[in-house]
Amino acid sequence: AQGMGASDIAAAVITGRTWLMVPEPFKVVLKGEPAKWINGKDVALKILGEFKADYFNGMSIEVEVEKPRAFPMDYRATVSNMGIEMNADALMFVPDEETVNYIKTMRGYEPPVVKPDQGAKYVDAYTIELDKMEPLVAAPHSVDNVRTAREAEGIEVDQVYIGSCTNGRISDFEVAAKILKGRTVKTRCIAIPASYKMFKQAMELGYVETLVNAGCIVTYGTCGPCLGGHFGVAGPGETIVSTSSRNFKGRMGSVDSKVYLAGPAVAAATAATGKITDPRDLE
Structure with missing residues (x-):
């Protein structure tokens, strides 16, 4: 999904078409387990503080979680929600067992899993060590x-x-x-x-x-x-x-x-x- 303003949406409603540029991918890796009191909001703010709000314009952010169970779906939803504040065209988490289990529990079926291609190239990458984070x-x-x-x-x-x-x-x-x-x-x-x-x-x-x-x-x-x-x-x-x-x-x-x-x-x-x-x- 891509965030859009009212004018873009109105134009799409009227014409049935819209213009989209394929965004360049940026990778974020979450390592370890969150320190006490650390939440998805802290991760989103960490990214924003490091790169500023206009850095990701024209990019998609792909987040990979090293220990899936340590970063639950609620946290992921918060980070994804803040993707629009980063000016990213999209922010998504690489599907893992946590994703699959969540959908099976909520919707009753096992979804197909799409992951990045082997050797996929990124504009850049950033690693966050969750256990070293502060609120x-x-x-x-x-x-x-x-x-x-x-x-x-x-x-x-x-x-x-x-x-x-x-x-x-x-x-x-x-x-x-x-x-x-x-x-x-x-x-x-x-x-x-x-x-x-x-x-x-x-x-x-x-x-x-x-x-x-x-x-x-x-x-x-x-x-x-x-x-x-x-x-x-x-x-x-x-x-x-x-x-x-x-x-x-x-x-x-x-x-x-x-x-x-x-x-x-x-x-x-x-x-x-x-x-x-x-x-x-x-x-």
């Missing part, structure tokens, strides 16, 4: 303005948003619930599952109850504050930590607000303290 954030007002959570630590926050299509899956809510269990949030915290199915599952597993007991507001699946629509729109002068995909000026509401992007662990730790916090510092 990351993207500071205002760009997705590639990346630094470690500890480098941003101590910045006071008016609201935390956990959820969206980027980080509103069960594993994200599990992480948030683990960190906030037995704690009370020190700032506004809104949690929005990615779908009704995720919402129902999070209730069944007790994650919603844990978040509500911590003082979070949990709503049904909606885009909500991510695009400055409703359920937590940023006010003038407010600082937000969000697990969504974009932190452009005015994206979540007021043009005078600031948005830091992060994974669910940093977001939940920040909600617990009221200021940007590395989750490792709460252990």
